[in-house]
Amino acid sequence: MTPDRTPPLHDALVARLKADLTPVRPLWAPSVRLAWWLVLAGSVIAIAMEIGLRHDLATQLRRPLYLLQLGTLLGAGTAAAGAAFRGAVPGRENRPMGYLGLVLGLLSGAVVLSEPAADAVSVGRFMESGLQCAFCVTLFGLLPWVVMLAAVARGAPLEGGATGAQAGGAAFAIGAVAVRVACPIDDPLHVLTWHMAPVLVWTALSAAVGSVWLMRWRRVARWIPPRYGPA
């Protein structure tokens, strides 16, 4: 029976959608997807620890300020990842979780600033070592980013830009953690410029990618009901 208070195209629309119906496997819960992604993120950090140039890592890991930097950055990445996975499911979006990621990221930057500055180095040396670190942040963040974007795109994000930014922030925060455990330079200027600024750049790029790519599922060809079509 055609229900009241529906437009004239309702019956034809329902018939069309019913004809197009195929069984689907429900998406895993965001928490399960986050857990799997964190396994990948942990593996990336483990690889960085293994191949990194930091030989005093065991000592550093006993230093509260260093641990706080890593903890806040890791927390920022985890919160942003949680927000991105929830953003892929309509009605489950969690903006506060995204904001928590941002706050933890800023807190991490503040903790870095509280580290004592190292002796001044030449601009050339600063750039040379820095560009290497920025490249490594990109390298370590790339796989988690691609995996997360693909996972989020399997859902139905309603805000592509925001979800893309959260995905980028999460993935490249993990990249920054990986570089922080691998890079032997603790100078705040170096860490902020070459470890953390690339996270912001990639977050912005990821937002741009997300606003287009993550919204593909909405861009279905508009179906023209028979009464509007050619006679």
Place this chain on the structure above:
Amino acid sequence: MESGDPDEGGSRRAGLMAGAQQGDSSAYGELLNEIGPMVMSFVRRRVRDADDAQDAYQEVFMALHRARHTYDPSRPLEPWLFAIARRVAGDHERRRIVRRTREVLIDCPPEIAIEDGAPLKPRLEQALRGLSAAQREAIELLKLDGLPTESAAAAAGTTAGALKVRAHRAYKLLRQLL
């Protein structure tokens, strides 16, 4: 039929959606018929233009169809459904506002140059078929029946302003089609 108890109705709809995820088309049809009036009244409150509201209604249904795998059957259906509807209706209203700021309402259709020897009537009829029913009606009332704007609006059951908007969109589309 809608259940009297909202909780019972909600869990029934969740069950129907779970059935739809498994490919049960009769459960899906029942669900779509049941949520239709809810979605329409939700969309109408957010999209002012009646034609746009119909478009938004259609887009909500298409979107929920595409996103059906993201629904978690252990949770209520309504937050999932209305999150999609809110977003689609919001996008439509935003587009309408942008369109309105760029449109200039005109009373007369643009002059269209006809190539030598090209018969106008078949081409015009074909072009008219490319318009939506509301746009076609506006052109027919204003230009073919020659009614004044107020009378044409009354015949179409709308306001003079809304009819002018429809006619303007139709002129633009006709200009592309001819």
